[in-house]
Amino acid sequence: MIEDTKALEDLKRALKRLPGVGAKSAQRMAFHLLGRDRDAARNIAHALLHAVERIGHCQRCNNFSETETCAICRSARRDTGLLCVVESPADLVSLEQSGAFSGTYFVLMGRLSPLDGIGPDELGLPKLEALLDGGTVREVILATNATVEGEATAHYIGELARRRNLLATRIACGVPIGGELEYIDRGTLARAFSGRREA
């Protein structure tokens, strides 16, 4: 392709490193920014550099934080006896938005995945164990994804909790609110049945 813009090619290649962005989207983004919104290009660049420099991990819960301990872990209104274990910061955001939980979190930043070489140490589980040994946690709520790897991770961490005589609970699996049985997959229906409760 004849193009006189190494900087443009470099930009397209860089934008392709964003998740979910292929060659066509990267080109569209590059042309949009260069042609119509150079201010946004500068804004994004500075926000990226600033974020990479400033954002680390909370020393207690492992979530992204600009401070040593994040706002949730520091808050006096959160019940530190309840520890909700999630796979990712995005899961934490979703749970916070649901408003269903007022305890604290531990963010795994992944899940156990032996095939990918991610074992307990790679996942930072020693840090979680130290937190469980700390004496404040009463209940560990396992809120990893309802996937094979998420279930295995929940099972493993549940064992860690029970070994310390802590209550380990798993979030419920079943029919989503508003879901019509006709369109729900078999695995979910089976779980909804086995997990039925007195009405």
Add this chain to the structure above:
Amino acid sequence: MIEDTKALEDLKRALKRLPGVGAKSAQRMAFHLLGRDRDAARNIAHALLHAVERIGHCQRCNNFSETETCAICRSARRDTGLLCVVESPADLVSLEQSGAFSGTYFVLMGRLSPLDGIGPDELGLPKLEALLDGGTVREVILATNATVEGEATAHYIGELARRRNLLATRIACGVPIGGELEYIDRGTLARAFSGRREA
């Protein structure tokens, strides 16, 4: 939402300025970059700043270029007698990839759109007129989009060419290659009929 990361919020807000990126995608991008690929974040930032600084417009064809005149306009192998007018740099890339054209281009960076306040001057048509007056162009190929605004733009530029006794042609509209008539919209079919040629 309790979050202790102004830098993170700023990053999400900045990423939302990318075309086609909403709140959910912006968050996914931010978490991905911070959690798994900080090198990509720095790479994207530097590529953006570099591109914004380096990339201007070719003085002849108006396409993005790092040099005063772009590689296509400088090339001795391109026929400067043929001038293909396109709306955007992306259109130029598509035409180049088709390999169908060996002339030169003029990139409008938009289309006539009176309702949005984009008239001939806003579109840089005086620059195009100067090029047409230059004496090298024999034929103006109107390759604006087959939309209402693209057609209006083609019509207007066609007039500019004819007024200078230059040949003005419009790319063909019709059934796409591989298209099945059953699934082609009525407007396209009507154009395919009215534009029929001897077989």
